[in-house]
Amino acid sequence: MREKTVTIEIDEQGNSSIDLEGFQGQGCAEVAKAFQGSDTVSVTRNKREFYAQASVVKASQKQA
Numbered sequence: 768m769r770e771k772t773v774t775i776e777i778d779e780q781g782n783s784s785i786d787l788e789g790f791q792g793q794g795c796a797e798v799a800k801a802f803q804g805s806d807t808v809s810v811t812r813n814k815r816e817f818y819a820q821a822s823v824v825k826a827s828q829k830q831a
Contacts, residue, residue, distance in 0.1 A: 773798065791819045 771789035785802055787795050795817050 773802070775802070791816045 769789045772787070774786040774788070775783060776786075777783045783806075785799060787798055790798055795813075
């Protein structure tokens with residue numbers, strides 16, 4: 768199983784960013800939401816791993 772890492776950075780102005788490694792698909796979104804709490808998100812950038820699970824599901828649906 769691949770190791771999962773969460774990196775949180777907070778700058779001098781109080782702006783924060785979160786980087787998730789080792790997560791795929793909706794698992795990534797769920798972890799990010801848990802860290803977000805009641806804070807507002809201004810920018811979201813999904814990595815290629817976010818879409819990996821969705822493409823596997825589509826491929827298996829086409830074969831059925």
